[in-house]
Amino acid sequence: MSIVLKMEGITKIFPKVIANDHISITLHKGEVHALLGENGAGKSTLMNCLYGLYRPDEGKIFIKDREVVIQNSDDAIKNGIGMVHQHFMLIPELTVTENIILGLRQSRAPLLDIDEAGRKIKELSERYHFNINPHEKIKNLSVGMQQRVEILKVLYREAEILVLDEATAVLTPQEVRELFGVIRKLVQEGRSVLIITHKLEEVMGLSDVVTVLRDGKVVGNVITKKTDPKELARMMVGRDVLFDFHERHAEVGKPIMSVNDISVTDKKGVRKLRNLSFSLHKGEILGIAGVDGNGQVELSEVITGMLPFTGGNITIKGESFGALNPRIVYEQGVSHIPQDRQHTGLVLGMSLMKNLILTDYYHAPYSKNNIIDYDLVDDHAADMIKQYNIKAPTTETIASELSGGNQQKIILARELCREPDILIAVQPTRGLDIGATEFLRQKLIDQRDNGSAVLLISTELEEILQVADRIAVIHEGQFMGIVRKNEVDINELGLMMAGNMRSPSDSICEGE
Ligand SMILES: Nc1ncnc2c1ncn2[C@@H]1O[C@H](COP(=O)(O)OP(=O)(O)O)[C@@H](O)[C@H]1O
Ligand SMILES: [Mg+2]
Incomplete structure (x- = not known):
């Protein structure tokens, strides 16, 4: 499969911590790539570098073999990168359509564009069984629905590479299953997805490959089928994780x-x-x-x-x-x-x-x-x-x-x-x-x-x-x-x- 994205030697230093220390990852077309790591491992920072929210101190980014400089999210979008953030960035008082076209450069009169946008959003919503009314205000939507709007926003901009940061944290088990279905469809259509997570079940259930980060560094890169939760947990935490507690020895008292x-x-x-x-x-x-x-x-x-x-x-x-x-x-x-x-x-x-x-x-x-x-x-x-x-x-x-x-x-x-x-x-x-x-x-x-x-x-x-x-x-x-x-x-x-x-x-x- 062809390479769609390569991040090479990305380093990002904050005043008190090296959040990313020479991190390299490669994403192929049609692949779900999991970025796994404990809280604070540097996952969001790396993705924020990709999306132009942070400037890396070192390192290069290639889109399909071409080196790119991503200064802001407009640059990222132009390069086909879309991101669904851990915390949604929607305006509650505006409708789905208004939120989706917000910030996009308009070529024609705004009113006309809104109608057209609404149609395109409806089409996308139907294709992915999102069941979203483009005219509904965000504040009337459940959290799971709002996340779909974020995904629609990314698809509307025709992203080839989707980044989902801890996307399941706010969802019910039912909504998680539906999201997984959408992601599978996206990769079948030839898009590529980077999921950021600290949950092993998600990695095992959804991804093709896994890159494990610990303390800002890559500690492993494995094919999901060739690993297991135990090995992943060990890489993530840096030691065996047993969840195996000793039998009680204290007597129950009064x-x-x-x-x-x-x-x-x-x-x-x-x-x-x-x-x-x-x-x-x-x-x-x-x-x-x-x-x-x-x-x-x-x-x-x-x-x-x-x-x-x-x-x-x-x-x-x-x-x-x-x-x-x-x-x-x-x-x-x-x-x-x-x-x-x-x-x-x-x-x-x-x-x-x-x-x-x-x-x-x-x-x-x-x-x-x-x-x-x-x-x-x-x-x-x-x-x-x-x-x-x-x-x-x-x-x-x-x-x-x-x-x-x-x-x-x-x-x-x-x-x-x-x-x-x-x-x-x-x-x-x-x-x-x-x-x-x-x-x-x-x-x-x-x-x-x-x-x-x-x-x-x-x-x-x-x-x-x-x-x-x-x-x-x-x-x-x-x-x-x-x-x-x-x-x-x-x-x-x-x-x-x-x-x-x-x-x-x-x-x-x-x-x-
Ligand atoms: N804007 C920031 N300023 C200073 N430190 C930050 C900032 N963002 C993240 N960090 C630090 O960088 C490290 C990596 O954080 P982050 O990328 O959010 O981890 P993860 O997404 O894997 O939980 C953490 O130690 C965090 O405290
Ligand atoms: Mg994070």
């Missing part, structure tokens, strides 16, 4: 928190939690499984004191509370890894070192007489960066500049270094790559083995099966059963997740 018959009703009068009861024991990980949106968020907010509940009570370390607030919960030795790390978990505009003391800045050792000891805070941050392997240039780095995995590590460091008795972790690995996921799961296990209690709320069943000792399945705000992990199979859990209550006689199992 209950440390119990939730007794609590309910939550939202503002519209809808019951979000119905008479939930469970107890959490020292030295165990209790997993709360369930399909997203079945009361998990409400449950986590209730037990962390963020959401009031009706009826019942919550007992923490023997003390019973009819109402909670975050301060009480916190001072009882409860730590919390919230679902939304960017809003609840961190102050994104603040430095890493300040984020690390968000919850404890007001008392010793960080403060004396209301004055924060910044030397100490700085030392503490340096220590945490080391212990938690946070990839950040300095303790003063602003949280928003770090990758998702490293942001999550800040939260983890902050919440664990106070040695909590109870850890509430909500979707702790969402959006993280393999290395960071494995690291986080191991920390949950370490907590348990040190005798703490861990409540893990996750919509990923695989995650729950990997680390939990007991599993409670939540459906429409109710528990369908609480079971020991070794006494249940996936089918049974699936049935509970779909709303089938386990028979009452064995539905609740207590930790020993």
